[in-house]
Amino acid sequence: MQDEPNSAQLLAAVIRFLRDSAAPLLPPREAFDARVAANALELVQRDLALGAESAAAEHDRLVALLGRDGSLAELNAALSAHLGEGGPDAVTPAIRDHLYATTLEKLGIDQPRYSAYLRTLEENAALAKTKT
Amino acid sequence: MSDLAVAALAAALRALAPRIDPAAVEIDGLQRLSGGASQETWAFDLLYPDGGRRTLILRRMPPGERFGDRVIGPEREARAIRAAVAAGVPAPVIRYGLTANDGIGRGFIMDRIAGETLARRVLRDPAFAPARAVFAAQAGEILAQIHDIDGTGIGLRTATPAGEIANLRALYVATGQHRPVFDFALGWLDRNQPKVVAPRLVHGDFRNGNLMFGPEGIRAVLDWEVAHLGDPMEDLGWLCVNSWRFGEIDRPVGGIADRADLFAAYRRTSGRGVDAAAVHFWEVLSTLRWGLTCAEMVSWIQRGEDASVERCMIARRASETEIDLLRLILPVGDRHAG
Incomplete structure (x- = not known):
C-alpha cells in the first residue's frame, strides 16, 4: 500500500496549483493552456474513479449481446462490424440500450457537463420515474 | 515560436x-x-x-x-x-x-474587423442581446447570399452526399478505432442520402467561432478554408450541430435561434426552398465529421505532430458526438430508426 497523499490527492494539488497559482501569472496563451491542463487532470481524476467500473460494465454487456468473450477492443470491433453491415434492423433494443449506456459512461469521464449528456440523464431519470 | x-x-x-x-x-x-x-x-x-x-x-x-x-x-x-x-x-x-x-x-x-468571436460571450453576454435577436434572420440571409455566388472560378472541389460519406468512412477506417456508434451512423447516412442537387458555393464552416459579432449582429464571416461546391443545405445542417450550441441545446441554430426562423430567412432571401430532411441529413453527417475530426487527432498525438494538452483534450471530445448522433438517429422511444 502506497503512502498518502494518494494519487487523487496529488492530482487535486496539481490542479489547484495550475488554476490558482500558475494561470494568473502566465501570459494569456500560456494561462489558457494551464487551465486546459487542469481540466485534463480533472478528466484523469474521473477516469481513476470511474474508468475500471465502466470498462467492466461495457465488457459484460458486450459479452451478453454478442454471445462470445474477448477483449474490449475485439468485442467492440465485432459490434462495429455488426452495425456497419446490418442495416437499420441491426439495432435491437438491447444494442440501443448498450450504445446509450456506453456513451453515457464515456461522457461521465470525458465531459460530464456536456449538454446532451445532462439532457439524456434527465430524460432517463424521468423515464425511470414513470415506469415505477 | x-x-x-x-x-x-x-x-x-x-x-x-x-x-x-x-x-x-x-x-x-x-x-x-x-x-x-x-x-x-x-x-x-x-x-x-x-x-x-x-x-x-x-x-x-x-x-x-x-x-x-x-x-x-x-x-x-x-x-x-x-x-x-x-x-x-x-x-x-x-x-x-x-x-x-x-x-x-x-x-x-x-x-481586421473588430468584434467578438467567442461563442460563450455572444450567447450569454447581455451586450449581445440585439445580435442574438437578429441572428436567425442574418444567418439565413448571409447563407442565401453565399449560395448565390458563382464559385466556379475559385478552383474548388464538388462534394456530393455519397462522396462525403465515402470520405468520412475512409477517415474512420484510417483511425483504426472501433466506435460502434460511428458504424451505425455511417450506415444511417448511406440509407438517408438526399438527392444530388445543382452544386452551389458552400462555406463549409459557418458557425460560432467563425463569425465576427458586434452587439448589433454579424460583422463578418471568417475562415473560408473548407469552402467547396455542393448542397447548400450542408451549411444549414452544420450550423445546427449541437457542439456549436455551447450548452444551449434547445436553440438548435448556433445555440441562439430556432430552425424555423433560419429557414424562413433563407427562403425569403434566396427565393428557394429549404429541404428540412436534407438539413437533418447534413446535421447528422456534420456531427459525425466533427466526431471523426476529434477521433483522428489521436493519430497526430501518437505521431508526435501535436501532442499539446489542448489537442489531447479535443481528441477526447469525440464522445460528445456519439451522444449527439444517438439522439439524432436512434432516439429513445424509436425502436428501429431508419
Whole structure:
C-alpha cells in the first residue's frame, strides 16, 4: 500500500496549483493552456474513479449481446462490424440500450457537463420515474 | 515560436508594407492571435507618415505545415473571400496575397474587423442581446447570399452526399478505432442520402467561432478554408450541430435561434426552398465529421505532430458526438430508426 497523499490527492494539488497559482501569472496563451491542463487532470481524476467500473460494465454487456468473450477492443470491433453491415434492423433494443449506456459512461469521464449528456440523464431519470 | 522567428516575420512584413499599401511606411504591434489549427493568425498595424494606422490580419500557413484534405489553401481561400465581398457578404477585404518571393510562407493579408468571436460571450453576454435577436434572420440571409455566388472560378472541389460519406468512412477506417456508434451512423447516412442537387458555393464552416459579432449582429464571416461546391443545405445542417450550441441545446441554430426562423430567412432571401430532411441529413453527417475530426487527432498525438494538452483534450471530445448522433438517429422511444 502506497503512502498518502494518494494519487487523487496529488492530482487535486496539481490542479489547484495550475488554476490558482500558475494561470494568473502566465501570459494569456500560456494561462489558457494551464487551465486546459487542469481540466485534463480533472478528466484523469474521473477516469481513476470511474474508468475500471465502466470498462467492466461495457465488457459484460458486450459479452451478453454478442454471445462470445474477448477483449474490449475485439468485442467492440465485432459490434462495429455488426452495425456497419446490418442495416437499420441491426439495432435491437438491447444494442440501443448498450450504445446509450456506453456513451453515457464515456461522457461521465470525458465531459460530464456536456449538454446532451445532462439532457439524456434527465430524460432517463424521468423515464425511470414513470415506469415505477 | 521563438522571439527570433517573430522578429524575422516582423522584418518581412516591414519590407512588404509599401506593397500592401503604397502610402504605408512601417508596421508595428505584430502579435500572434490564438485559434486556428492549420493556419496561423497574426495581427499587426500598418503605419502611415501622418501617424495614422490600419489594423490588419495575416493568415499564414508556414512552409511544411500539414493541412487536411478539405483545406483549400490560402490562395483559393483568398479568392473565395474576394468573391464573397464582391457579392455583398460581410467578410474581410483581402489586401494582399503572399507570394513565394515574400519568404514568409503561403497566406494573405486582410482587414481586421473588430468584434467578438467567442461563442460563450455572444450567447450569454447581455451586450449581445440585439445580435442574438437578429441572428436567425442574418444567418439565413448571409447563407442565401453565399449560395448565390458563382464559385466556379475559385478552383474548388464538388462534394456530393455519397462522396462525403465515402470520405468520412475512409477517415474512420484510417483511425483504426472501433466506435460502434460511428458504424451505425455511417450506415444511417448511406440509407438517408438526399438527392444530388445543382452544386452551389458552400462555406463549409459557418458557425460560432467563425463569425465576427458586434452587439448589433454579424460583422463578418471568417475562415473560408473548407469552402467547396455542393448542397447548400450542408451549411444549414452544420450550423445546427449541437457542439456549436455551447450548452444551449434547445436553440438548435448556433445555440441562439430556432430552425424555423433560419429557414424562413433563407427562403425569403434566396427565393428557394429549404429541404428540412436534407438539413437533418447534413446535421447528422456534420456531427459525425466533427466526431471523426476529434477521433483522428489521436493519430497526430501518437505521431508526435501535436501532442499539446489542448489537442489531447479535443481528441477526447469525440464522445460528445456519439451522444449527439444517438439522439439524432436512434432516439429513445424509436425502436428501429431508419
